[in-house]
Structure formats: structure tokens, C-alpha cells
Amino acid sequence: MTGHVKHRHRSERDAVISGIGQSDVGRRLDRTAMSLTVDACLAAVADAGLTLNDIDGLSSYPGGLMDGLNPGFGGPGTDAVQDALRLNLNWHSGGYEGPAQIQALINAAIAVSAGLARHVLVYRTVWESTAQGSGGRQGMGGAGSGGGRARMGGMLQYLLPFGAVSAANWLAMNAQRHFHTYGTTRETLGEIALNTRRNAGLNPKAIFRDPMSMDDYLGARMISTPLCLFDCDVPVDGSTAFVVSHRDYAPDVPTTAVGINAVGTALHGRPSWDQRPNMEESPLRAAADTMWARTELTRADVDTAQLYDGFSIITLMAIEALGFCAVGEAKDYLKGGHRISLEGELPLNTAGGQLSAGRLHGFGLLHEACVQLRGQGGERQVSGKPEVAVVANGGGPVAGTMLVTRGAS
């Protein structure tokens, strides 16, 4: 077991999130990924009280080479955006491997701390809804798309040939393990789905806003047992952007600067969908442990949690990995859904998450954390001026996490 690094200087605290922006979000918007990206980026820069001339860094996930895997999974890479906006950059980075989607923010904060850039524009664009057309969610690698048999290398060659063609299949097997080992039930996962639906009803941009009952949830068609339709997020088109600035800009932020208090980047064990010995536990655990070791804040200080919900089981395992309850205890923690409701001790995925508001692939959750800390949640605002939010991304083979605060940390 690798020990935790002891930290005197926490570089992430040199950075703040000075601006946020989001394009239209919807199903089959029939817009180009670039136009969505530019909308989000220009909104974030304006929100930060800056112009494009001030932007000297650019960061994104998953970079520009990822679109072959799953149509619409990747938006434009950083080279394409730099060129489209004719930016002059002192630092730039786009890529896939690292502590999940949020790595793009973490990299930006580190670059700011290192003095490589002062104002970094960070974005994530998805256009899966338009790219995958009217046939619904597709399997990976062209599975089922007709024609000859596609070929696949890398780690997916050990999954796709067996009809395990979607993360829905892979995560279903985590859920099955969790059910088997800890007595977790579909009702436990249902509380996560119902919570996002309640919150989505208060978010005008959310996709699925109609109320849902536990009976509706339990009656939904199965995708891959034990995961049903409402355990899976909804592909959308949309782009989310942030500006990460040096903390000495915080007093000039037109709204409220959001501080980056601590990041969690660790990955212990195998970065794999199917090879981790204990699949009841999230790979987020190591990242969460390192994050808590980098802060004096505790779980009791957290006012809202925005935890990745590509699938409900990921969120359940994230609650356990972050230590809000012990591994295996989510069935009690989530019972009745009170703790995670807007009025509860840990308001969760307050904009409706990816399950009900749309699959903005991690960035939507960080956006909502900022909205809440800035007090801009409108009808869904967490009461009592939230000061600390925890965000987690990923949770399949890899994960990353971040504690953010109202005002610089």
C-alpha cells in the first residue's frame, strides 16, 4: 500500500474558479460540437469578467482523439478550440488518461500554481445525443452497427466480444456484487434516481422533469440487470466551461470566486472495468483518501455533494468511498432518501445529475457545485448559504475528486 504524500504546500489552493458557463443542453440539438463549445467558453470568460485576450491557458477532457470510440463522446480538442478562437496560450493540455474528467480542472489549477498560466479556460463538450441519432444509446466500438465484424484492441477487446458493449453492462456487475455482498437492493439505487428526478423538477435546463415514484422506477424496463432505464444517465448535447484563475484575481471576480480546497488524484490497484479484486468498492476510494489528507475540512463540513452518476451504482459507491457511510452501508444511509434530499444533511446532485438533467460527463456536476456555492441555485438552492461542496468524477476504472469552497480556500 502506497502511503499518502505529506503536503506542506497545496498547489490547488493557489487557484480559484473565477467563471462558469454552459451552452444550451438538450437532446439532438443538431448543433456542432464546436458551436456548443464556443458558447460555453465565451459565457465562462464573460462570467469571470475577462475577455479572450486575458485567457492564456486552455485545458480539456478527453482531448481531440477520442471520438472514434463512442460517437459524440469527445468534443473538439484544445488545438481545434485554440485555432477557432485564435487564442495565444502560455500553457495547454487536453487528454483522456488521468483522474477522470475533472483532471482537466486539476491540471489547470496546477498550471496556475506553477505560474505557467494566469487564466485557464477549461471545457468539456458532449454531443452523444445528436451523434448517436434516433436509435438510442449505442454500444461501444460500433457493436451492433451492422456491416462486418469490427475489430478492437486494448482493454476493450476483453469485454466487447462478449456483448459487454456498454458501461451499463460493466457497472451492472459492480451492482450485482454489491447486492450479493451487502444486501443492497434495487430500492437503494432507486433512491438515487428519485432524488435526481425531484431536483430536476426545479432545474429548467433538465431533460427529465416529470415526477417519478418508486413504483415507476421499479417498473422501468431492464437495461442490464440489476440496472434499469432510470439507473442510466441520459445522453445529451451540451458543453460546460470554467475559467481557473490565480487566487489573487479572486477579489476582482464579478460573482463569487470558488476556491479549490483539495483535490484527490490517487489510483491504487488496477485501472480496469473487470479486474479489480473487490468490485463492490469504487476506485474513487484512493483518490478520496488522498483528498481528505490534503485538507483540514471534514465530511461534516460538506454542505452539498455532486457525485458522478453516469449510473446510479457509481454514485452509491462514491458515497461510500468518500466516507459518508462505510462500504456496504449505503442501503441504510440512503433509506427513504432523506439524507440526500435538498433538505437533508448531504444534498446530492441538486441540478438533477446526469440521470435526470443530462450526461454532461462530470463537468455538469462541478458546474452545479459552483452554482450552489455562489447562491445561484434559484428554486433548487440549498438553504443556509453552502460553503463547501464535494465533487467526484469517474468511478468505473478511474476516478478523481475535488473539494470546493465559497471564496478562495
Added chain:
Amino acid sequence: MEDIFPARVLPTVDRQNRQFWTSGEEGKLCIERCTDCGAWIHPPVGICYSCHSSSVEPTAVSGRGTIYSFTINHQPWFGDIGSYCVVLVDLEEGSATQPLRITSNLIGTEPDNVAIGMRVEVFFLNCDDVWLPQFREIR
């Protein structure tokens, strides 16, 4: 046997993975093994994770194991072919801390009867130039 997946994705066979994907032609499941320390390595990478020796060889295993987890897929990724069972099989050569696990399918068991811990054995399905390991219940 007819392939239930009309557009099954197949592995790209190369130097490193050839034995895993083709030894089924001889009715064997071959997994990479370190000839120095005996560790089983999957997927094959050409180096031992335990002693870092590059003296590794595809080695036949018994083909028996237990279901570590499973899912019954209902989503029509491949059109209307009905449900099918994806399994994670922990082969008997592995251990709890170092499982020797492969993703595959369980064939011939009713979905309601599939269970974690079920004992299974390998057989092979030939698709073009690869022999896919498949599993059936040991009754």
C-alpha cells in the same frame, strides 16, 4: 454453433494476445504465466507484475472457475436477439487477492438461475480467426 450476435466485435489478434484468443482451437484456454515465479497474468502484457520477469508463457488452465459477478443484458444493442448473460469468471488458478478473472458469457442456464458462486467450465466459440471462451454451468 450459430453466433447470437450478428455484429459481434472481435479482438485484433496480435503477437501478445494470440494464444489467449486462438488456443481454443485445440480446446484449451491459455493464460499468460510467469515461468520464474508462477504468477498468472491477464490480460497478457509480456511481463510479470510480481517479479518483473519477461519470461512469461501462455499456459493452459483447467478452464474451470466460479462466477464472480454477472448481468443479464436486455438492451437491444444488437437488435432484437433476446437477453443474454455476461459473466465474470474467477478461474480456479487465481486467489482472492489475485483473482484470475475473465469476462465471458454463460450459455445454457436460464437467466433466473444464474448466481454468483456458480461453478462453470469453459468451451469455445469460433468466429473467423478467434476462438472465444464461453462458459457453461458444471451440473
